[in-house]
Amino acid sequence: MMISVLQSKIITFIFFFFLIRSLDAQPTHLYNYCYESGNYTANSLYKSNLDSLLSVLRSQSYGIGFYSYASGSSSTTTVYGNYLCRGDVSSSTCETCITRASRNVLIACAVQKEAIIWYEECFLKYSNRQILSIFDYGRFITQTMSTYTMTYSSYFINTVEYRMDLLIREAYSSSSYFAEETHHVSYLGEVYDLHGLVQCTPDLDQYDCYRCLKWAYNETEACCYGKSFALVYTTRCILTYKASFLAPPPPPPPPPPPFRASSENSGPDSDDSFSFKFKGEN
Ligand SMILES: *[C@@H]1O[C@H](CO)[C@@H](O)[C@H](O)[C@H]1NC(C)=O
Ligand SMILES: *[C@@H]1O[C@H](CO)[C@@H](O)[C@H](O)[C@H]1NC(C)=O
Numbered sequence: 001m002m003i004s005v006l007q008s009k010i011i012t013f014i015f016f017f018f019l020i021r022s023l024d025a026q027p028t029h030l031y032n033y034c035y036e037s038g039n040y041t042a043n044s045l046y047k048s049n050l051d052s053l054l055s056v057l058r059s060q061s062y063g064i065g066f067y068s069y070a071s072g073s074s075s076t077t078t079v080y081g082n083y084l085c086r087g088d089v090s091s092s093t094c095e096t097c098i099t100r101a102s103r104n105v106l107i108a109c110a111v112q113k114e115a116i117i118w119y120e121e122c123f124l125k126y127s128n129r130q131i132l133s134i135f136d137y138g139r140f141i142t143q144t145m146s147t148y149t150m151t152y153s154s155y156f157i158n159t160v161e162y163r164m165d166l167l168i169r170e171a172y173s174s175s176s177y178f179a180e181e182t183h184h185v186s187y188l189g190e191v192y193d194l195h196g197l198v199q200c201t202p203d204l205d206q207y208d209c210y211r212c213l214k215w216a217y218n219e220t221e222a223c224c225y226g227k228s229f230a231l232v233y234t235t236r237c238i239l240t241y242k243a244s245f246l247a248p249p250p251p252p253p254p255p256p257p258p259f260r261a262s263s264e265n266s267g268p269d270s271d272d273s274f275s276f277k278f279k280g281e282n
Pocket of ligand 1: 038039111112
């Protein structure tokens with residue numbers, strides 16, 4: 001069998017898999033999306049190019065955090081794709097994640113020419129159009145959780161804004177396009193570690209990395225304002241933060257007088273309540 005490869009502009013980008021944390025935990029599936037830009041048929045050349053592409057992506061995913069490939073020899077049957085593994089996962093977690101992503105995306109999007117699948121640890125996208133180095137405000141997902149209600153929420157919100165801004169600057173000006181930190185916060189007896197992580201795909205230019213992360217941060221304000229956990233993954237960059245309490249939160253200040261302007265969200269946030277959204281256009 002011959003696989004012809006056109007424009008296989010390949011970026012090999014080795015991330016520092018420095019934190020062998022998460023003990024090679026199973027990847028956590030978040031969402032998949034099948035674009036409506038066209039379908040292929042079962043025995044087509046497009047399908048065999050897609051299979052080749054996915055197999056190449058799988059084969060690179062041990063040790064390479066981002067990989068881009070194009071499989072095909074004509075403009076109508078070439079498939080373009082890439083994946084990104086989160087900069088804090090091990091080589092084997094990356095490989096497991098991409099292996100799973102490449103199989104499950106075909107189950108979820110069995111005929112569509114263009115699709116994306118997000119896991120917490122990685123994402124994988126393919127398309128019938130060239131997607132390398134192209135930034136657009138496309139599809140994205142957000143996730144939040146109300147495990148904790150921050151007692152001093154305005155202090156928390158200001159801290160998050162400040163720390164995430166620093167991280168975004170650090171990421172887009174670094175060669176890895178990745179930054180994370182754990183920042184210790186102790187405020188009026190409320191003690192927690194604020195872990196932040198941001199990352200762009202390395203094919204973007206610096207300005208696009210910057211605006212992708214700024215956009216992702218902006219979206220946290222809609223999904224996750226004041227929440228102890230936020231996650232925004234786009235097709236080009238990822239951003240997440242989480243506060244973990246080290247000491248039990250102090251008793252809340254006296255409640256405000258009862259007031260109900262609307263019946264929406266009138267129930268209290270239950271522990272571990274979890275919400276998830278998918279948004280965007282194109
Ligand atoms: C592509 O396939 C999906 C799933 O079978 C179908 O819902 C959709 O209408 C098809 N789109 C086109 C353009 O044929
Ligand atoms: C973020 O939101 C602010 C205020 O809503 C807006 O001015 C800015 O253009 C947004 N930035 C991005 C990158 O979306």
